[in-house]
Each structure stands twice: as C-alpha cells, then as structure tokens.
Amino acid sequence: MTDQGPAEPDRSTIRLALVVGGLVLAVLLGFGLGRLNDNGAVTGSPSLAAEHTDPPGVAPHNHGSATTTDQGAATEPGGLAVSSAGFTVVPLATEFAAGRPGQLRFQVRDAQRRPVTRFAIVHDKPMHLIVVRRDLTGYQHLHPTMAADGTWSVPLTLAQPGLWRAYADFTVVADNGAQTAVTLGTDLVAPGDYRPRPLPGPTTSTTVDGFTVGYEGTPQVGATVPLTFRVDGAGGAAPLERYLGAYGHLVALREGDLGYLHVHPETELVDGQIRFWLTTPGPGRYRLYLDFQVNAEVRTAEFTLTVP
Numbered sequence: 001m002t003d004q005g006p007a008e009p010d011r012s013t014i015r016l017a018l019v020v021g022g023l024v025l026a027v028l029l030g031f032g033l034g035r036l037n038d039n040g041a042v043t044g045s046p047s048l049a050a051e052h053t054d055p056p057g058v059a060p061h062n063h064g065s066a067t068t069t070d071q072g073a074a075t076e077p078g079g080l081a082v083s084s085a086g087f088t089v090v091p092l093a094t095e096f097a098a099g100r101p102g103q104l105r106f107q108v109r110d111a112q113r114r115p116v117t118r119f120a121i122v123h124d125k126p127m128h129l130i131v132v133r134r135d136l137t138g139y140q141h142l143h144p145t146m147a148a149d150g151t152w153s154v155p156l157t158l159a160q161p162g163l164w165r166a167y168a169d170f171t172v173v174a175d176n177g178a179q180t181a182v183t184l185g186t187d188l189v190a191p192g193d194y195r196p197r198p199l200p201g202p203t204t205s206t207t208v209d210g211f212t213v214g215y216e217g218t219p220q221v222g223a224t225v226p227l228t229f230r231v232d233g234a235g236g237a238a239p240l241e242r243y244l245g246a247y248g249h250l251v252a253l254r255e256g257d258l259g260y261l262h263v264h265p266e267t268e269l270v271d272g273q274i275r276f277w278l279t280t281p282g283p284g285r286y287r288l289y290l291d292f293q294v295n296a297e298v299r300t301a302e303f304t305l306t307v308p
C-alpha cells in the first residue's frame with residue numbers, strides 16, 4: 001500500500017482507499033475480537049469466579065447460576081435455557097408415560113457439539129438433576145450416572161400428566177483445568193389430563209413424615225441472606241446426617257418461569273441447624289425444597305416464600 005510507483009496515483013484516492021480499508025479492517029477485527037471474547041468467556045471464568053465473594057465457610061463456586069461468567073448478574077437465576085456458556089443439554093427423549101417408570105437420558109454438549117465427559121464433583125456428585133412439574137409439584141432430586149461416551153441416565157417416573165422441567169446442575173472441567181458451573185433446563189412431557197395445583201400459601205413451617213421443619217430468615221431482592229432450617233422429630237431436634245457434603249440440600253425455584261436460584265450451603269451445622277445463603281433475584285413467589293437426611297433416609301420439606 002505504501003509502495004507508490006512512478007506514475008503516482010491521485011493522493012486523495014489513496015487516502016480514501018486507506019480510510020475504507022481501515023474501516024473494513026476495524027470491522028473485521030471487531031468481529032474477531034468479539035468472537036474471541038465469546039469463546040474466552042467460556043473457559044476464562046476462573047478469574048471472574050475468584051472475584052465472586054462467597055459467604056463465610058463456603059468454598060468459592062457459583063452454584064445454581066446460569067454460568068460462572070455472569071459476574072455482573074450474579075443474582076440472575078439459572079435453568080432457564082437449554083444452552084448457556086457454550087454448553088447445551090440434549091435429552092435423548094422427552095416424552096414419558098405418566099405414572100410409569102422410565103429412563104431419562106441426556107448429554108451435555110460443548111460448543112463443538114461434542115459430548116462433555118469431564119465434570120467436577122460438587123456437593124459430592126458430578127451431576128445434580130432436579131425434576132419438577134411446571135406447577136412446582138412432584139419435586140425430585142436425582143443423581144444420574146454417566147457412560148463413557150458422556151450419556152447420563154437415571155430412572156425417572158413422572159407421576160402425573162403435565163409439562164415438567166428438568167434441571168441439569170453441573171460443573172464442566174476444561175482441558176486447561178478451568179471450571180465452569182452451569183445449570184441448564186429442558187422441558188419433559190407426560191401427556192394426559194393436566195390439572196395444575198395452585199401454589200400453596202407462604203409458610204415458614206411444615207411437616208414431613210413426622211418431622212417438623214421450619215426456617216428463619218428474610219430473603220431480600222438482590223441480596224444474599226441466610227436461611228436457617230430447624231428439623232424436629234418426636235423427641236426434639238432430629239439427628240441430622242450429612243447429605244451431599246452438607247447437612248441438607250436446598251433448591252429454590254421461582255414461580256412464573258421456574259428460574260433456579262443461587263443457594264450456598266454451610267458445610268457444618270450452625271447451633272444444630274442447617275444454614276444456607278440464598279440470593280433472590282426479584283420480587284415474587286418461590287418454592288423452597290429442603291432435602292435432609294435422618295436415619296439414612298432423605299426427605300424433602302417444601303415451603304412457599306413470598307418476596308415483596
């Protein structure tokens with residue numbers, strides 16, 4: 001371009017060509033950089049994840065978020081999309097016969113459409129699968145097993161007809177060791193006569209299998225606050241056992257879109273009670289599902305929570 005021959009062309013023409021060429025180059029570069037940023041965000045999360053502050057006693061991770069890369073939007077729920085951060089959940093079949101035992105099989109695929117096979121163990125498991133009907137009934141918390149080709153499978157019964165939501169909550173380990181926590185969601189269907197149940201009214205206490213479960217705490221929009229659960233049996237405080245690396249496992253789902261909230265467990269009991277840190281993304285109604293274990297049996301206590 002700078003090589004100008006003896007028959008010198010009009011300088012203004014050259015200048016114009018340079019300006020246009022520069023613009024084209026700038027646009028192309030912009031595209032390239034944008035793509036690099038997109039790709040970089042998939043695997044470049046550790047620095048962002050490290051900046052994420054966790055409540056005391058909680059190992060740095062971002063459980064339940066759409067991705068670990070959404071640093072600026074850490075309160076946004078996950079589970080709303082089949083694809084996020086370059087990963088896609090692909091169910092092999094989505095239709096189930098209501099009330100009949102079936103098998104859910106799925107893969108997590110990367111941006112190159114290859115099945116992912118390297119997952120980090122988080123809360124004792126490489127994959128947490130939550131299944132709930134769209135009216136927030138029929139909650140199940142399952143742990144599928146993975147075949148060598150990256151296909152996950154787990155026995156699943158959708159007890160009642162309707163549309164159901166399945167959440168795959170996992171952390172991918174990249175070749176360079178970088179970890180990306182993702183919660184993806186996909187719908188399942190059990191054809192039939194769907195009779196949705198209205199969401200029960202808000203409460204902070206409930207009973208399940210003879211246990212009384214109550215909690216204290218006041219979730220606030222955009223804040224991470226402690227929720228402390230107490231479990232009592234016939235003779236007082238129930239002898240809680242470790243379950244999934246803590247003394248309980250809490251899932252919170254938002255009514256309306258079934259967004260899957262951030263929940264951090266405390267790994268040890270606090271005054272004999274189970275404490276979680278919950279981040280509430282906005283006003284609305286939520287359903288809380290507390291899994292706890294006593295005498296080697298896991299039970300689930302459910303609560304409706306209204307956040308003004």
Ligand SMILES: [Cu+2]
Binds near residue numbers: 125129141143244
């Ligand atoms: Cu789990």
